[in-house]
Amino acid sequence: MASRTRDPAATKAAILAAARMQFGQNGFERTTIRSIASAAGVDPALVMHYFANKDTLFGEVSRLDISPPDLSGVAPEDVADVMVPLFAEVWGPDGPFLPLLRAAASSPTAAEALLDVFARQVAPALAAVAVDRPAERAALIGAQLLGIAVGRYIIGIPPLVAMDDTTLAAWLKPVLTHYLTDPIPEV
Numbered sequence: 001m002a003s004r005t006r007d008p009a010a011t012k013a014a015i016l017a018a019a020r021m022q023f024g025q026n027g028f029e030r031t032t033i034r035s036i037a038s039a040a041g042v043d044p045a046l047v048m049h050y051f052a053n054k055d056t057l058f059g060e061v062s063r064l065d066i067s068p069p070d071l072s073g074v075a076p077e078d079v080a081d082v083m084v085p086l087f088a089e090v091w092g093p094d095g096p097f098l099p100l101l102r103a104a105a106s107s108p109t110a111a112e113a114l115l116d117v118f119a120r121q122v123a124p125a126l127a128a129v130a131v132d133r134p135a136e137r138a139a140l141i142g143a144q145l146l147g148i149a150v151g152r153y154i155i156g157i158p159p160l161v162a163m164d165d166t167t168l169a170a171w172l173k174p175v176l177t178h179y180l181t182d183p184i185p186e187v
Contacts (some may be wrong), residue, residue: 012050014040020061020099028058028103028110039124062100062113066090068125076129077173081153083145084169091149098153101146118142131181140179167179 018039022031033054037044051057074082090097097117098129103110118138126141127134148168152160163171 011040011042011046013044015047015050015054016041016061019057023058023061023103024099028054028107030187033057042097043117052126052179053109054122055129058103059113060111064090064096064100064117066097066117066121068121070128071125076131077110077177078130079126079180080173083141083176084172087145087149088165088168091145091153093153094170097149101149118175126180129180133184137179141176142181144175148172 015036019031022036022039022165028034031054033047034045036057037047038129040047047057051060071079071080071082089095091101092098097114100110100114103112104114122142123135123138126138130137148160151157152163160168
């Protein structure tokens with residue numbers, strides 16, 4: 001019997017690919033180490049060898065970069081035209097963030113990963129076009145887009161699901177512009 005050549009990098013990559021698929025299809029709670037191992041064609045002990053536990057594995061597949069564009073030269077009223085296509089790409093059914101979004105409500109690891117991407121990548125990009133109070137303005141836009149993602153891709157609200165990205169950007173344009181430029185409300 002010929003022995004199989006072991007390639008640790010390829011094995012780890014297969015486990016990560018299977019984990020992304022499993023978490024995306026089943027969510028964090030219903031995904032098991034066994035189901036990931038089966039999909040990757042490896043023994044569950046090998047998954048544990050590389051990643052120790054499901055939380056660590058989920059954290060590994062949750063390290064995502066979205067690389068938002070430099071918005072410093074974009075007029076605030078045009079931010080939606082730039083951000084919505086990126087939003088649709090990363091949050092959509094084939095995007096890398098949907099499993100993370102599904103899991104964030106029940107997994108502190110997923111919630112931390114989402115917060116990390118927002119704090120490290122999205123907020124600084126939006127801060128470049130905010131007239132003042134960039135942290136608050138970026139947080140409002142982030143919350144708006146998360147709500148749209150939940151409504152469109154998790155709950156499946158029919159008008160949001162049916163809306164093409166250009167129409168969605170047109171609806172979001174005045175809202176994002178408001179968040180970026182309008183005076184802070186008096187309290």
